[in-house]
Amino acid sequence: MKISICGKGGSGKSTISVLIARGLKKEGYDVLLVDADESNLGLHRLAGVPLPKNLMDHLGGKKGFKEKMAASKSLPSQGIFDERWSVESIPEQYIARADGIGLLLIGKIHDFGEGCACPMGVLSRTFLSNIDVAENETVIIDTEAGIEHFGRGIEGLCDVIIGVIDPTFESFMMAEKISAMGEKAGKAVFFVLNKVDEQIEAMMAEHTDREKVIARIPQDHGIFMKSLEGEALTEELSEIDRVCGFLRDLEI
Numbered sequence: 604m605k606i607s608i609c610g611k612g613g614s615g616k617s618t619i620s621v622l623i624a625r626g627l628k629k630e631g632y633d634v635l636l637v638d639a640d641e642s643n644l645g646l647h648r649l650a651g652v653p654l655p656k657n658l659m660d661h662l663g664g665k666k667g668f669k670e671k672m673a674a675s676k677s678l679p680s681q682g683i684f685d686e687r688w689s690v691e692s693i694p695e696q697y698i699a700r701a702d703g704i705g706l707l708l709i710g711k712i713h714d715f716g717e718g719c720a721c722p723m724g725v726l727s728r729t730f731l732s733n734i735d736v737a738e739n740e741t742v743i744i745d746t747e748a749g750i751e752h753f754g755r756g757i758e759g760l761c762d763v764i765i766g767v768i769d770p771t772f773e774s775f776m777m778a779e780k781i782s783a784m785g786e787k788a789g790k791a792v793f794f795v796l797n798k799v800d801e802q803i804e805a806m807m808a809e810h811t812d813r814e815k816v817i818a819r820i821p822q823d824h825g826i827f828m829k830s831l832e833g834e835a836l837t838e839e840l841s842e843i844d845r846v847c848g849f850l851r852d853l854e855i
């Protein structure tokens with residue numbers, strides 16, 4: 604199963620991606636976490652995995668990638684996607700592993716004025732098109748903030764979309780967009796309400812489609828402190844266990 608985790612900046616996408624990755628590992632899945640957010644710098648710290656060299660840099664950076672794209676007519680294999688991959692068979696140089704979780708980075712912005720992140724979108728799509736995910740494997744994609752990745756067609760290559768909604772009006776509006784675009788892509792869309800307490804949750808319920816809400820994650824001081832200190836998220840939350848059980852039962 605390929606799961607896209609999306610939502611507005613700061614809503615908790617990276618946090619929820621890591622917690623679900625750990626939860627699905629506990630469920631017995633072989634888990635690959637894909638960092639598709641070109642501005643994320645610390646996902647490896649949250650995941651407790653060493654920092655791998657990103658795919659784009661393996662391909663000679665954006666410049667080298669664009670040149671290779673210009674030279675190829677069809678979906679570019681770029682010389683690294685010559686064979687189809689599974690979570691298990693991704694060549695070791697592209698991935699870092701710890702605690703049974705693999706981490707792969709698509710690409711990062713390195714320099715002032717280097718240009719837009721469109722090549723990262725193309726590379727995300729190429730990667731997701733090239734990976735076969737077996738029944739006991741799962742790929743979790745931590746996307747960049749907002750909904751540009753929908754425009755890039757990333758969700759079309761996923762099985763499940765999870766929108767992370769924090770208590771802001773901006774998030775409610777984004778949830779509507781995510782629902783509409785997910786539906787258009789023909790994909791199952793679910794929501795995780797994040798950073799809630801009872802009072803906030805009651806307010807949020809008015810703005811979200813209850814049937815699609817699969818978890819309500821409390822504002823958790825331990826989670827916040829781990830992020831502040833750049834430490835691995837090892838919190839075990841019953842709500843996350845429930846989400847992972849729900850995802851397992853989808854049998855995708």
Ligand SMILES: Nc1ncnc2c1ncn2[C@@H]1O[C@H](COP(=O)(O)OP(=O)(O)O)[C@@H](O)[C@H]1O
Nearest residue numbers: 612613614615616617618798821822823827830
């Ligand atoms: N359930 C939570 N409880 C407390 N803090 C949270 C929770 N979820 C996320 N955060 C905090 O919110 C901030 C943004 O989270 P992050 O996962 O980086 O968001 P995003 O990836 O969507 O930008 C971080 O400081 C993180 O620790």
Ligand SMILES: [Mg+2]
Nearest residue numbers: 616617640643
């Ligand atoms: Mg993030």
